[in-house]
């Protein structure tokens with residue numbers, strides 16, 4: 390069983406569709422701060438926050454989760470510059486909480502949806518594994 394965080398959002402819901410087509414078993418955890426519950430069409434939806442330690446304990450105890458695919462994040466570039474703390478707390482601190490709970494529950498596999506934005510304005514395109522990361526915004 391896979392846990393898809395942020396599966397009610399844009400990228401997460403498309404990944405869920407693919408997981409379903411490929412026959413994987415999964416559930417979605419999303420607080421619906423941005424996403425849409427109607428986008429969760431291929432699995433159960435747990436409405437809650439990825440930084441909620443008690444909820445993560447319950448999910449990891451109830452379901453036999455083997456892997457987490459992590460899409461739960463805020464993505465507003467402009468807003469992240471105006472309010473970096475909001476992004477630091479949601480995107481960074483809550484990801485650490487998720488990882489801590491995964492370690493506690495011995496869940497080994499974690500797929501993180503990063504962003505091409507980590508490369509800033511790259512010196513060459515297409516970027517490759519050697520490209521230096523030059524983050525321009527807190528997002």
Ligand SMILES: NC(=O)c1ccc[n+]([C@@H]2O[C@H](COP(=O)([O-])OP(=O)(O)OC[C@H]3O[C@@H](n4cnc5c(N)ncnc54)[C@H](O)[C@@H]3O)[C@@H](O)[C@H]2O)c1
Nearest residue numbers: 395397398399400419420421422423424438439461462502
């Ligand atoms: N949109 C793109 O083109 C793109 C490209 C590459 C990578 N990404 C990355 O993929 C991830 C998802 O992007 P998206 O475009 O699908 O965004 P989105 O806003 O459509 O989806 C994010 C989902 O996460 C949920 N969420 C946010 N914080 C949460 C929390 N604390 N707990 C539970 N749920 C929470 C929201 O409700 C939303 O449904 C981001 O990390 C983004 O940087 C996006």
